[in-house]
Amino acid sequence: MLEKIDKYSVFVDTENKIIHGDSFNVLDELSQYNNKVKCIYIDPPYNNGEKYTHYDDQSSHEDWINNISEILYKLKPLLSDNGSIWISIDDSEVHYLKVAADKIFGREKFVTTIIWQQRTTRENRKVFSNNHEYILVYAANKKLFEKTRNLLPITEEILARYKNPDNDPRGLWQSVSANVQAGHAVASQFYEITSPSGKKHLPPNGRCWVYNESRMLKEIDDKNIWFGTNGNCVPRIKKFLVTAKAGVTPETIWLGKDVGTTKEAKKHILKLFHNMPVFDTPKPERLIQRILDIATNENDLVLDAFLGSGSTLSTAHKMNRKYIGIDIGDHIIDYAVKRLQLVVQGEDGGISKDICWEGGGGFDFYQLVKKHNTVRTQDIKSIAISDRRQ
Template sequence: MPFLDWVNKNQARASSTQVPYHLLQKEAEYGAPSENMVIQGDNLLALRALMPLYSGRVKCIYIDPPYNTQSAFEHYDDRLEHSQWLSMMYPRLVLLRDLLAEDGSIWISIDDKEMAYLKVLMDEVFGRKNFITSIAWQQRTTRENRKVFSSNHEYILLYAKNPTIFSMVRNDLHLTNDVKERYKNPDNDPRGPWQSVSANAQAGHATPSQFYSLVSPSGKIHTPPDGRCWLYTEDVMKRAIQDNRIWFGKNGSGVPRVKKFLNEAKMGLTPDTLWLAQDVGTNDFAKKHVISIFNGINRDIFDTPKPESLIERIVHIATNKNDLVLDSFLGSGTTAAVAHKMGRRYIGIEMGEHAKTHCIPRLQKVIEGEQGGISQSVEWQGGGGFGFYTLHPEPVFQANGQIRPDIKFEPLAAYIWHMETGVGSSQSMDSPLLGVHNGIAYYLLYNGILGDRRSQGGNVLTRPILAWLQAEYPHDGPKVIYGESIRIGEERLAQANVTFKQIPYDVVLR
């Protein structure tokens, strides 16, 4: 597989593993208590902060990064030199990949300027086999006569963590009115409207029981065309006829066709790769919506916000109720607003002050029951809530290798659990046993977790503490215990099947 190369690529690759670990700190809560999060801060640092808690747990990621168009936008710098743009994207994509669930997918909006390069970069980070498709979105319906070509579409690149699983769990689109109108009921079937489909199939993989003559109600005999067979075996076909599921036309002598009822149809249609403005909106439509939301609150509006109907289609295809959605380039808050209205959990990250001036006011409007965008189509009436977070200015691990003295047990426990297992912690970290993964139990002695509130109390692995751990949190297999120091010999550790790791050195050096 070809790889993309650029100036400083090695530094970009290295930086994905060297992002300092900062803690999230909650600044405010809006509406009802909720897991939903809006984070203000550098999204690279924020993604790293999320890793111990959410690694492998995000169902859908949508991002709309700066397009590197050499244009100046008010709310972010979109004039990055090409190699700088790639270096900015690479470590963020690596962290996003690791946050994605096994059945999850990532959707990225992009235009012609970087689309080809982003595709190759995504192939490298996510794997070419995990590419699902590229979607063309008609983001403008007006013609630009001042250019060589009028640019009317952008792209959305779609990758899945596991394409096989994604193909099984992704949702169809809702049936449109045009499709529903194809269902009729010419024979007044009590099961309601239906449409007919061919009753024959290709003969290449048929069994002998699929070749037979079929007598219609009028007495006319039908046989499959050359190279074809009947869709059903003769016994199944007879039962289908008796159940009035085969249509021979109004005169009863037509070519047999299978009746497919609307009330038995799947949820909808297989998504296609051309998304028209009439179905998912345009930038202009989205901008008018945002202006209506911020009327009297903000004068500064993003130049190219995405319409809620576009994000609604992505979230609908990729997720179900209560699934987790992440947008690390939150912009004016569209993804969070859509996820909120659709009953999904969400995390949004934005660097600038517009996290406060745009995202928070918009989501407050959503909580109040704002009726723009997709509100009416999803029957949104308001409610819910979200928390507003920032990043602690100092990293957990200091330059001298020590752990910041104010760090509590739970965030360090979540960090160590993720470091050892590669997965996010799905349970509260409130005991010295962090959990068992692949047959190995992990323990942490830190910050008085054993009940001794002195800073040094209970953080040293001694024989009495080992015996207590074995009695209170027994595990027959291998055990890894983190602590500040140890006063047990290697022979006793081996007998107990324990590997000891010292804080902070065995944490920081890894």
């Protein structure tokens, strides 16, 4: 049973929940959210052998994979039909986790593996400087997710590619190649184009023009083809900003400069809790923002079953998403709850300035009180997981 603790809650009419307890047990209490969570993000202990100030990350591989599998299994029914689950992990367990998650969610639900550059400086004391982690992405229904996931906003870097060297009244444009691979070409795509300067252009070897000749002549007439400022260069197609897609397709390599690094996240936490021991493994809000931008819209429900310092909830709150966050550690009060209280008051770190966060909203705090049988099934390597629990 979940008991609401008023002294840690920030009252407003909200469905947001921060829950203290073992996710293994807490998730059993959340069946009212079955099929309702749009995005689950988890950042579990990676089993990297470290002993952090706030939690232990040393267990046998068997125990670790069994525990995380049990929790994934309990998270699965919560996902809405167009929902997705994003799992942070590093090099040492990623491959085992992928196999376990494939068995739990189904291989056909696997969407992609994202590489996140969590560190931008070289670690010279190691054999290899480990600069990246992984995020495994699964969708409840891959086709639906593909249709409903969001494009990412066009960045300044992409915008900078649009110019208007010919003062076209239709505004900014960028040029793209007018030739394509000749593999599936038809005869009408091979011809000579005469540029305004009189220079003749044939498609390069193994390539053909993207349009047939009459379409190309019309496009030239409509000033949609660019031959360079001197009217002499290889023809290229003008793509106008006004007709560009509303956003860009997310890529699978996420650089620290775009989504933040562990160092950035720690700096943020230090600023929030300057007189507390630093939380060792926080995620930057910009990383979570990228995930929520792709996987959710305003008012969608987000869940994090390994809350830590509360980065997921802090970001979700600022982005006007609903949320549930769970952590087993007593540090949930001093970090996640305190952090969300600061967010409500208008905390200005992380993504706050970017999105003009001014504060507001609230959340309720719950404690898991029912005595559970916390004995986990430690022998699921025979992967009776799906048989036992479906």
